[in-house]
Amino acid sequence: MFVNRSWAFLSMKKIIVITGGSRSGKSKHALDLASAYRDKGFIATAEPTDDEMRARIELHRRERDASFFTVEEPIDLVAALKSLPENTEVVVLDCITVWLANLNYREKINDGTCPEIRDLLDILNDPPCHLILVTNEVGMGIIPGDSATRRFRDLAGSINQQLAEKANEVILTVSGIPMKIK
Numbered sequence: 001m002f003v004n005r006s007w008a009f010l011s012m013k014k015i016i017v018i019t020g021g022s023r024s025g026k027s028k029h030a031l032d033l034a035s036a037y038r039d040k041g042f043i044a045t046a047e048p049t050d051d052e053m054r055a056r057i058e059l060h061r062r063e064r065d066a067s068f069f070t071v072e073e074p075i076d077l078v079a080a081l082k083s084l085p086e087n088t089e090v091v092v093l094d095c096i097t098v099w100l101a102n103l104n105y106r107e108k109i110n111d112g113t114c115p116e117i118r119d120l121l122d123i124l125n126d127p128p129c130h131l132i133l134v135t136n137e138v139g140m141g142i143i144p145g146d147s148a149t150r151r152f153r154d155l156a157g158s159i160n161q162q163l164a165e166k167a168n169e170v171i172l173t174v175s176g177i178p179m180k181i182k
Contacts, residue, residue: 013127017163019137020173029171029178030092030132031064037130041084041091042068043077045099060094068092074102078119081128088129096135096163097156104152112155124166135160137172 016033018026034040042064048054064070069088073080077099084091100109100117108114124131139157144150164170170182 014130014169015124015127015163015167016130016132016169016171017135017160017167018132018171018173018178019135019160019164021137021140024173025176025178026134026136026173027060027063027092027094028176029173030094030134033132034068034090034092037090038067039085039087039089040068041088041129042070043080043091043093044070044072045074045077045093045095045102047074047102064092074099075106075108075116077116078123081123084128090130090132092132092134094134096133096159097138100156100159101152104155109155112158117159121162121166124163133163133167135163 016030018030020026034042044057044060046053046057046060048057061070069085071080071083077093081091103109103114103116108116136156137160138153144153164182167182169180171178172181173179
């Protein structure tokens, strides 16, 4: 019996991980990729904890147009994904590293994991729509001087590896230039 596998490929949900350093153009590239879709969502993980972070959040709001359905969720990314309108074709999730910092700040992470991390990794096995995950590459700089920061850097590196393994594409941005590495 002949099975047309091209239809199965077309229905697969694509996962793209965009990584890079601070202010490297990750978010801009994610928004550019998502702009090709009609029904798009944006999940923001940052919390307005101080004036500088409020300014960053406002800048990101201005960078995306009104066509994005936005959910602001600092902890439960799976619930945020499930709250999107049913017709959502693509979601930009910005940013994994900020989300990990939120989990870490709330002392939810034990031995490098927690239910929220496991739930996100699980949903990536069958995502509800195309996903563009923005994350920071934090392991290419100076070795942190304290153990808590080294543990966070190691956690972010470990999670980024797991995301990259599940992703169809991985893009590294450097000085505003996206480079496909997977």
